[in-house]
Amino acid sequence: MSLTLRPYQPTDANVITTWLKSEYLMRQWCADRYERFPVTPEDMNSYHQQYFDGHNSVALTMVDDEDIVGYISIRTPADYSSEQRLGFVIIDDSRRGKGLGKAIVSMAVDYAFSKLGAIKVSLGVFENNPIAVRCYESVGFHRVVKQETECYDCLGETWNCIEMEFCKKSLSEMTLEELWQFFPICLGSYNPQWRDWAKEEIGLLSEFLSEYYPIVNHIGSTAIPGIQAKPIIDILVEISPNADWQGVRTVMETAGYICMSSSENRMSFNKGYTPQGYAEKVFHVHIHAMGDNDEIAFRNYLNSNPAVAKEYEKLKLSLLPKYRNDRDGYTEAKSEFVKGIIRETKVMKKVVDAELMS
Numbered sequence: 001m002s003l004t005l006r007p008y009q010p011t012d013a014n015v016i017t018t019w020l021k022s023e024y025l026m027r028q029w030c031a032d033r034y035e036r037f038p039v040t041p042e043d044m045n046s047y048h049q050q051y052f053d054g055h056n057s058v059a060l061t062m063v064d065d066e067d068i069v070g071y072i073s074i075r076t077p078a079d080y081s082s083e084q085r086l087g088f089v090i091i092d093d094s095r096r097g098k099g100l101g102k103a104i105v106s107m108a109v110d111y112a113f114s115k116l117g118a119i120k121v122s123l124g125v126f127e128n129n130p131i132a133v134r135c136y137e138s139v140g141f142h143r144v145v146k147q148e149t150e151c152y153d154c155l156g157e158t159w160n161c162i163e164m165e166f167c168k169k170s171l172s173e174m175t176l177e178e179l180w181q182f183f184p185i186c187l188g189s190y191n192p193q194w195r196d197w198a199k200e201e202i203g204l205l206s207e208f209l210s211e212y213y214p215i216v217n218h219i220g221s222t223a224i225p226g227i228q229a230k231p232i233i234d235i236l237v238e239i240s241p242n243a244d245w246q247g248v249r250t251v252m253e254t255a256g257y258i259c260m261s262s263s264e265n266r267m268s269f270n271k272g273y274t275p276q277g278y279a280e281k282v283f284h285v286h287i288h289a290m291g292d293n294d295e296i297a298f299r300n301y302l303n304s305n306p307a308v309a310k311e312y313e314k315l316k317l318s319l320l321p322k323y324r325n326d327r328d329g330y331t332e333a334k335s336e337f338v339k340g341i342i343r344e345t346k347v348m349k350k351v352v353d354a355e356l357m358s
Contacts, residue, residue, distance in 0.1 A: 001064050003100075005107050008048065008059035008071070013041035015068045016061075019093045027154040028129050029090050059088070060111070062104045069095055070104040074112055077122070082181030082325060084112035086123040089132070101135040109139065109166055119168050119181050124150055124161040133162060141166045144277060167275055176260060180327045183273060187228040187320060194222040197281050198233045205237060205285065208255055212239040212248060219286075219295040224302050227313035232272075232282045236296065241265050241289035248287060257285060265289035297345040298338060312337060 020026040023037035034043055052059050052073070062070030070091040077085045086108055091100040112118040123141065125132050141164040150161040167182070174182065198218035205216050220234030221227055239248065249259060249267060257269035265288065272282030286295070302309040315337055323330035 001098075003062055003064055003069070003103050003107070005060045005062050005072075005104070005111060007054075008052075008061045010041075010045045010048070012061045012068055012071070013044040015092075016071050016090065017041055017044055019090055021093065024155065027152075027159070028126055028132075030088060031126075031152045031154065031159075033088075060108065062091075062100070062107065068092070070100055072104050072108045074108055074116070076116075078184075082117075082119045082178075084116050084118040084121050086112075086121060089123075101132070102138055105136060105139045113168050119174070119178050121166045123164050125164060126159045127162055128159060133164075136164050139166065142275070144275075165275070171273055171275060172258065176327070179260075179273070181325045183278065184324045185230060185320060185327065185330055186324075187316060188231055189228055190225050191222075191231070192225075194229075194231075194233055195225075198222065198235060201233065201235060201281075201283055204255075205235065208251055209237065209239070209248065212243050214239050215290070215293075217293070217296055217299075219299050220284075221312075221316075223299050224309055226306060227302075227309050228317065231278065232284055234295075235283060235285045236293060237285060237287045238290045238293055239287060252285070252287075257283075260284075265292065294342045298341050301341050301345050308341070 017039050020029065020037070020039055026034070026037050026039060030039075034047065036043075048059060051057060057073065057075035059071070059073045061068055062072070071088060072086060072090075073088040074084050074086060077083055086105065089101070089105065091104060109121050112121045121141075123136065125136060144163050144165050149163070152159050152161075169178070171179065171182075195218070202216045202218065206214060209216075215238040217236045218233065219236045220232075221229030222231075222233045245265075245267065249262065252267075252269050253259060257271045258273070260268045260270055262268075267287040269285045269287070270283065271285075272279040302312060312334075315334060319330055319333050323333060
């Protein structure tokens with residue numbers, strides 16, 4: 001065989017639609033995307049004209065020399081290209097058992113990574129299609145758990161989907177830029193459990209970093225009730241600037257944290273990032289030299305000034321569309337607001353100190 005992928009052509013529909021021998025097979029292929037069975041070439045081309053723009057969504061035909069033997073689509077599921085999603089996977093039913101399914105999926109994954117710059121490729125497959133599930137697993141896809149699972153009403157039944165993903169790199173191999181593409185910023189309502197989870201993690205950090213006499217605090221938006229936040233608990237750990245920082249890093253990594261960045265007298269770690277997405281509990285731990293703790297003053301000020309906290313929330317929500325996959329840009333865009341609050345807290349502290357000294 002000499003298999004290649006090429007852009008879909010309207011005349012391909014004359015062949016592809018003949019593979020849909022039953023409505024059951026058709027629904028496994030397209031769910032509710034096509035209204036009626038049988039799907040005609042005219043139906044398929046009309047759908048293409050409406051939904052495939054060649055930019056955010058492409059359709060590809062697999063050929064063996066000149067023979068059409070498979071079809072697959074690739075689309076961007078959001079406004080960023082770090083993830084590409086496969087769909088409408090089908091092969092010539094007369095050639096089943098010859099590895100064409102694995103071949104077309106493998107070629108589409110390579111296309112997504114090499115030509116579209118994807119970091120992750122995802123797909124959904126019905127539970128009642130175990131052959132397809134095994135095919136995807138043989139390529140390297142793994143099942144992931146989502147808070148909400150897609151389901152469709154097909155042929156008088158409810159068909160549930162299995163969500164699957166294929167990652168180009170392991171998380172430890174990703175740059176921060178790639179990691180943030182894989183884990184976009186999302187803001188949600190305040191969760192009262194965050195405080196308990198932070199308290200629990202602070203206890204663990206205090207215990208296994210005890211030889212460095214740490215001062216540990218819950219910081220960030222998850223420490224400010226009443227405003228939306230990323231579901232990531234930020235914790236500040238202050239240690240002596242003369243501490244064995246490499247030793248601290250070793251302790252943190254042994255405890256299961258991944259080092260995100262390291263500089264003189266500052267390190268940051270994360271825990272809770274998985275190939276399947278965010279874990280239930282996600283932590284960022286910021287290790288600073290003793291006294292480098294402006295984040296605490298910022299937290300305290302916003303907790304004492306709910307109106308200002310709401311201004312901060314409004315700013316974050318306004319920045320989200322632009323910086324969803326750019327953590328550094330998101331942080332920088334908030335910096336003037338944050339610095340302004342910190343300056344104000346320092347002025348207030350000087351006033352209080354002066355009054356105490358008088």
